[in-house]
Amino acid sequence: MQAPATLEQAIKLGLREEEFQEITKILGRTPNFTETAVYSVMWSEHCSYKNSITYLKKLPKDGSKILAKAGEENAGLVDIGDGWACSFKIESHNHPSAIEPFQGAATGVGGIHRDIFTMGARPIAALNSLRFGNLADAKTQHLLKGVVKGIGHYGNCFGVPTVAGEIYFEDCYTTNPLVNAMSVGVIPPGTKMISATSYGAGNPVFIVGSDTGKDGIGGASFASADITADSAEQLPAVQVGDPFQEKKLLEACMELAKTDSFIGMQDMGAAGIACSTSEMSAKGEHGMIIHLDKVPTRQKNMKAWEMLLSESQERMLVTVKKGREQEVIDMFEKWDIHCQQIGEVTTEPRLKYYMHDELMADIPAESLVLGGGAPIYQREYSEPSYFADVAKFDIHTIAEPTDLKAVATDLIQLPNIASKRWIYNQYDSMVGAANTNTNAPSDAAVVWVKGTTKGIGSTVDCNGRYVHANPKIGAMIAVSECARNLACSGAKGMAITNCLNFGNPYNPEVYYQFVYALEGMGEACLQFDTPVTGGNVSFYNQGPDGAVYPTPTIGMIGLVNDINNKMTMHFKNVGDTIYVLGKQVNDIACSEYLHKLCKVELSPTPYFNLQEEHAIQQLVLQLIDKKLIASAHDCAEGGLFVAAMESAMAGNLGLDIQATTPNGLRTDAYLFGEAQGRIVVSVSEENKTAFENACGANATKLGVVTSNGIQVIGQDWGSMHDWKMKYDEAIEKYLN
Amino acid sequence: MKFGVVIFPGSNCDRDMIDALRNDMQQEVVELWHKDSSLPNFSKEDCVVLPGGFSYGDYLRCGAIASQSPIMQAIKEHANNGGKVLGVCNGFQILCESGLLPGALLMNDTQKFECKNVFLKKQSSTAPITKTIKDAVLQIPIAHGEGRYQADDAIIAQLKANDQILFTYCDADGSVSNVTNPNGTIDYIAGICNAGKNVFGMMPHPERATNAILGNIDGTQIFESLILN
Numbered sequence: 001m002q003a004p005a006t007l008e009q010a011i012k013l014g015l016r017e018e019e020f021q022e023i024t025k026i027l028g029r030t031p032n033f034t035e036t037a038v039y040s041v042m043w044s045e046h047c048s049y050k051n052s053i054t055y056l057k058k059l060p061k062d063g064s065k066i067l068a069k070a071g072e073e074n075a076g077l078v079d080i081g082d083g084w085a086c087s088f089k090i091e092s093h094n095h096p097s098a099i100e101p102f103q104g105a106a107t108g109v110g111g112i113h114r115d116i117f118t119m120g121a122r123p124i125a126a127l128n129s130l131r132f133g134n135l136a137d138a139k140t141q142h143l144l145k146g147v148v149k150g151i152g153h154y155g156n157c158f159g160v161p162t163v164a165g166e167i168y169f170e171d172c173y174t175t176n177p178l179v180n181a182m183s184v185g186v187i188p189p190g191t192k193m194i195s196a197t198s199y200g201a202g203n204p205v206f207i208v209g210s211d212t213g214k215d216g217i218g219g220a221s222f223a224s225a226d227i228t229a230d231s232a233e234q235l236p237a238v239q240v241g242d243p244f245q246e247k248k249l250l251e252a253c254m255e256l257a258k259t260d261s262f263i264g265m266q267d268m269g270a271a272g273i274a275c276s277t278s279e280m281s282a283k284g285e286h287g288m289i290i291h292l293d294k295v296p297t298r299q300k301n302m303k304a305w306e307m308l309l310s311e312s313q314e315r316m317l318v319t320v321k322k323g324r325e326q327e328v329i330d331m332f333e334k335w336d337i338h339c340q341q342i343g344e345v346t347t348e349p350r351l352k353y354y355m356h357d358e359l360m361a362d363i364p365a366e367s368l369v370l371g372g373g374a375p376i377y378q379r380e381y382s383e384p385s386y387f388a389d390v391a392k393f394d395i396h397t398i399a400e401p402t403d404l405k406a407v408a409t410d411l412i413q414l415p416n417i418a419s420k421r422w423i424y425n426q427y428d429s430m431v432g433a434a435n436t437n438t439n440a441p442s443d444a445a446v447v448w449v450k451g452t453t454k455g456i457g458s459t460v461d462c463n464g465r466y467v468h469a470n471p472k473i474g475a476m477i478a479v480s481e482c483a484r485n486l487a488c489s490g491a492k493g494m495a496i497t498n499c500l501n502f503g504n505p506y507n508p509e510v511y512y513q514f515v516y517a518l519e520g521m522g523e524a525c526l527q528f529d530t531p532v533t534g535g536n537v538s539f540y541n542q543g544p545d546g547a548v549y550p551t552p553t554i555g556m557i558g559l560v561n562d563i564n565n566k567m568t569m570h571f572k573n574v575g576d577t578i579y580v581l582g583k584q585v586n587d588i589a590c591s592e593y594l595h596k597l598c599k600v601e602l603s604p605t606p607y608f609n610l611q612e613e614h615a616i617q618q619l620v621l622q623l624i625d626k627k628l629i630a631s632a633h634d635c636a637e638g639g640l641f642v643a644a645m646e647s648a649m650a651g652n653l654g655l656d657i658q659a660t661t662p663n664g665l666r667t668d669a670y671l672f673g674e675a676q677g678r679i680v681v682s683v684s685e686e687n688k689t690a691f692e693n694a695c696g697a698n699a700t701k702l703g704v705v706t707s708n709g710i711q712v713i714g715q716d717w718g719s720m721h722d723w724k725m726k727y728d729e730a731i732e733k734y735l736n
Numbered sequence: 737m738k739f740g741v742v743i744f745p746g747s748n749c750d751r752d753m754i755d756a757l758r759n760d761m762q763q764e765v766v767e768l769w770h771k772d773s774s775l776p777n778f779s780k781e782d783c784v785v786l787p788g789g790f791s792y793g794d795y796l797r798c799g800a801i802a803s804q805s806p807i808m809q810a811i812k813e814h815a816n817n818g819g820k821v822l823g824v825c826n827g828f829q830i831l832c833e834s835g836l837l838p839g840a841l842l843m844n845d846t847q848k849f850e851c852k853n854v855f856l857k858k859q860s861s862t863a864p865i866t867k868t869i870k871d872a873v874l875q876i877p878i879a880h881g882e883g884r885y886q887a888d889d890a891i892i893a894q895l896k897a898n899d900q901i902l903f904t905y906c907d908a909d910g911s912v913s914n915v916t917n918p919n920g921t922i923d924y925i926a927g928i929c930n931a932g933k934n935v936f937g938m939m940p941h942p943e944r945a946t947n948a949i950l951g952n953i954d955g956t957q958i959f960e961s962l963i964l965n
Contacts, residue, residue, distance in 0.1 A: 152849050156879070157790040159748025244746050244793025335745060428851045428879040430944045431788075433752040438853070438877070439951030448949050450755065563949055 004030035013040035026367045034361045037305040041271035045539050048374035051505040052537045055518045063531040074115045074196050076533020078495050080559055083189025086456055087121035090182035090499040090555040092538035096238040097179040101146025105179050106154040107241040110313055112183040114267035117250050120194040120257035121185030123160045125447045128181050129460040129553045130167040133174030135415045135734050143177050152426040157243035161435045162427035163445035166460055169415045175543025180499040182555040184458050197264035198319040198345055199284035205343040208332050209249050209315040213298030215239050217309050245314040248335040255331050261324035268315040274308040276317040277351055281365035282372055287350040290343035304360040381511035390469050393603035400666050405717050408641055414596050417638045418730035441650055443485035443634055446566045455560035457491030464549030469590050470605040471513045472520035475552050477676055479524035480613045482556035487617040488632040490567040490624045491558030493528050498535035498554055503547025505539045513550035527610050567624045569633035570650035571682050571705045576630055578702045582616045582678035586665045592637045593672035607675035616677050628691045635678040641671040643680045654706035654720040660713055738764040741785045744802050749788035756943035761959050773806040775814055783820035784811050786827025798882045799829030808834055821935045825880055828937035837930055837937045839887030845920025849881035854918050856903040856926055857910050863929045864965035865936045866902050873910045874954040876940040883939040885921040895928055902927035
C-alpha cells in the first residue's frame with residue numbers, strides 16, 4: 001500500500017477537513033493518495049448530491065406509470081403503454097462549456113445519451129436548454145458559436161435528432177453559461193431495462209468502449225467549484241468526445257440488451273471507473289477486484305488514481321455472467337469496440353483496485369455512494385436581500401407607451417424572443433425520420449414511436465428571471481410551462497426530469513433560492529401529476545459578479561396517444577377566429593418588455609395561479625380531443641402579441657387583433673404582459689359555436705387570421721413578411 | 737427488384753432508409769454489412785443504397801474511408817455491370833470518393849451544418865430515378881455540413897450534355913437563384929448520376945419524406961421512379 005495521504009493533499013483534491021476525518025474513520029486508517037482521490041470525486045457535489053439530497057428527496061417521485069424512480073437507475077423510466085417504456089433525463093455541462101464550448105457541449109450531449117442507452121433504451125430525441133450573457137458581447141458570441149457547433153457535431157454524427165430547446169440571454173450568465181442536455185429514449189416490448197447493478201461472485205467485469213486517457217481527470221470536482229479566471233488552467237478537466245465511437249457503442253449495446261448474457265451495465269460519466277464500479281457494486285451489494293493495469297489506455301504510464309478518475313468518454317462497465325464472456329466479446333468486436341475484462345465480482349462488498357498485483361486502494365463500495373456513506377449536509381439559508389427591491393416595483397412608475405408598433409417591433413427582435421433558426425438549423429432535427437415537428441411545429445416536440453401510433457412529446461423550460469424574482473413561484477411556472485407546451489401539442493404530461501442550476505450552495509441566499517425553488521417544483525408536479533424521475537444538480541454556477549439566476553430547468557415528457565391527433569401551433573386558414581384562453585391581467589411584471597425595453601431590473605413574478613393554470617390546460621386538451629381548434633400556442637415571453645405573431649408567422653399568414661384593450665388593463669399589459677396560464681388558439685368558422693360553448697368565459701375573442709396583413713387594435717402594422725424578416729434575422733445579425 | 741442497404745459503422749440514416757423502403761414503399765430490403773466482400777444474389781435490376789450518416793466517423797474526408805471498405809469493391813463491380821446504386825448524403829460522398837460518380841462534395845459555403853427543408857427541381861428526364869417524377873418541384877430535407885458539389889468545367893459540361901443532373905435546388909415555385917442555393921453548390925446541383933445512368937447520388941434525404949405522419953411524402957415520387965424504371 002502507498003503511504004498515507006496528508007490533510008493538505010485531501011483539501012487540494014476538494015475534500016473538507018471533516019470529510020477527510022470521516023474517511024479515516026470508515027477505513028480504520030488514514031487513506032492513501034489513491035483512496036483520497038477516489039473519495040474526493042465520489043463525495044463531490046456532482047456525484048454525491050451532498051448539499052442537495054435532503055431537498056431532492058422531498059420531491060414527488062411516485063406514480064402509477066413510473067417504472068424506474070428517481071435515484072434507482074441511470075435515468076427515469078416511464079410506462080407509455082402496450083409494453084413500451086420511455087427513458088429520459090437531463091444533465092448539465094456548464095463548467096466545461098465555459099472553458100471549452102465545443103467539447104464541453106459535445107460531451108454533454110454524449111454523456112446524457114449514454115445515460116439513456118446504458119438502460120437499454122434507444123435514444124430518439126435530444127433537447128437542450130442554454131443560457132448565455134448579452135448577445136452583443138464578443139465573448140458570448142464565441143461561446144454560443146462553440147456550444148451550438150459542439151451540440152450539432154455530436155448529435156448529428158451520433159444520429160439522434162435535436163428536436164427542441166430553449167435559450168435565454170441575460171447578463172448574469174456572461175462568465176458562467178448554462179448548457180443542459182436532455183435525451184429521450186424508448187425500450188420496445190419484450191426488451192428488458194438494463195440495470196446499473198453488479199452481483200454474483202466470480203462474474204467477470206468488463207470495460208468496453210474507448211481507451212482510458214488523461215482527459216477529464218477530476219471533472220466532477222471541477223464541476224463543484226466556482227468558475228474563476230484561473231479556470232482555463234483546468235483544461236485537462238474538460239473531456240474530449242468521439243460521437244463515432246459512441247454510435248458504435250450504442251449499436252453494440254442495443255444488441256447486448258437483447259440477450260441475457262450479463263448482469264448489469266453502467267456508463268462512465270463523472271469519476272469514470274471509480275464511480276461505475278462503486279455504484280454498481282453498492283447497488284448489487286457485492287464488491288469487485290479490479291486490475292487497473294488491464295484497462296486499455298491511451299497514454300503510457302498512467303497512475304492508478306488517474307485511471308480511476310479519468311472521464312474519458314464513450315466507455316461502459318459491464319458485469320457479464322460467467323461463461324458468457326465470448327458471446328459478449330464477439331458482440332463488441334463486431335463493431336470494432338474494445339471489450340476487456342478488468343476484474344471480477346466478489347462477495348465481500350469492497351472495491352480492491354490493483355496495479356500490477358499491488359493493492360492501490362481498498363474501500364467499502366457502500367461508503368462512496370449517495371445513500372451509503374457519502375456525506376449529507378444541511379446548509380443554512382436566508383431570504384435574499386434583493387427581495388425587498390423586487391417588492392418595490394410599482395406598475396404606475398412605468399409610462400404607457402404611445403407608439404405600440406415601435407415597442408412591438410423592438411420586442412420581436414429581442415434575442416430572447418426572436419427566431420432561433422441560426423441555432424436549430426445547425427442541428428439535424430430529422431434523422432430517425434420520426435420527429436413530426438420539423439414539418440408541423442407544435443409547442444412541444446412530438447416524436448413518433450415507430451411501430452405504434454403513439455407520439456412522445458418533450459419540452460424543456462425555465463425562465464430564470466421568474467425564479468430569481470420568486471424561487472417558489474418561478475419554479476412552479478417552469479413546471480407549468482412544460483405542461484402547457486405539452487397540452488398545446490395534445491399531450492398529457494407524464495413525468496419530469498430536472499437540471500438544477502444554482503450558484504454556490506454555501507451562500508445562504510443562493511441556498512434559499514434552491515430550497516424554495518424545489519418546494520414550488522414539488523407542488524406543481526403534484527398538481528400536474530408529473531413525478532420527478534431524476535436529473536442533475538449543478539451548483540457553483542457563478543462568476544466574479546455573483547451567482548447566475550437560479551435556473552431549475554425542467555424537462556417534461558408527455559404522451560400523444562394517437563399521433564394523428566397532435567396539435568400544431570401555426571394558424572391554418574384565412575378567416576379562422578383567434579381567441580385567447582385564460583385570464584387577462586393588468587400585469588407587466590418580470591416581462592421581457594419591462595426588463596429589456598423599460599430597463600427595470602427587478603420586479604415580481606408575473607401573475608400565476610396553479611389551479612387556474614391546470615384548468616386551462618385541461619380545457620385545451622379537451623378542445624383538441626373534440627377537434628374544435630385549428631392551432632394552439634402558449635403565451636410566454638413577449639406576451640399575447642408575440643404568441644399570436646408566432647402562430648401567424650409559422651403559418652405564413654397575417655392577423656387582425658380587433659379586440660380593444662379590456663377594461664382595467666393597460667395596453668402594454670394586454671399585448672406584452674406575461675401573465676401565465678394563457679393560450680392563443682384559432683378556430684374555424686364551422687367550429688366557432690361549439691368552441692364558444694365548450695369554453696364559456698375562459699375564451700376571449702381577439703380577432704381573425706388574415707392572408708398577410710398585421711392589424712392591431714385598428715392600426716395597420718404592415719405585412720407579416722416584413723415582421724417575419726425582422727424576427728428571423730435578429731439573432732443572425734450578431735453571428736454571421 | 738430488391739434493395740440492399742449498406743450499414744457502415746457510423747451510418748445513421750440506414751434504419752430510416754430501410755423503414756422507408758420496406759414499410760412505406762413496400763419493397764424487399766436486405767441489410768448489407770460493410771465487412772462483407774460480396775452482394776448476396778444481386779442482379780442488375782437490384783439496387784444498392786448507401787445511406788446517410790458519418791461512415792467511419794468521416795475522419796479524413798467524408799466518405800473517404802468507407803470508399804475503401806470491403807463491400808465497396810463488390811458495389812463497384814455491381815455498378816460496372818450496370819446494377820443500380822443510390823447514395824444519399826454521406827452515400828453520395830462515398831460514391832464520389834470511390835470514383836463511381838465524378839466530382840467532389842466540399843464544406844458548405846456557410847461553413848455550417850444545415851438541416852432544413854429545401855425544394856428540388858427535377859432536371860434529368862432520362863435517369864431512372866427522375867424519369868417518372870410527376871411534380872416539377874419536390875420538398876425534400878437536407879442535413880449536411882459538406883454538400884457543396886464541385887467539379888471542373890469539362891465534367892459539368894458533360895453532366896449537362898448527357899442529362900446527368902438529377903436535381904437542382906430551387907424555391908417553392910421552381911425558381912432557381914443564389915437565395916435558394918443552401919450550400920454554394922455549383923450550378924445549384926443537388927444530385928447527379930453517372931454516364932451509364934445506373935449510379936445516383938444526391939445530398940437531400942428522400943427517405944425522410946415518405947410517411948404522412950411526418951407531413952411530407954414528396955420523397956415517394958423519387959423512389960417510385962427508381963422502382964418503375
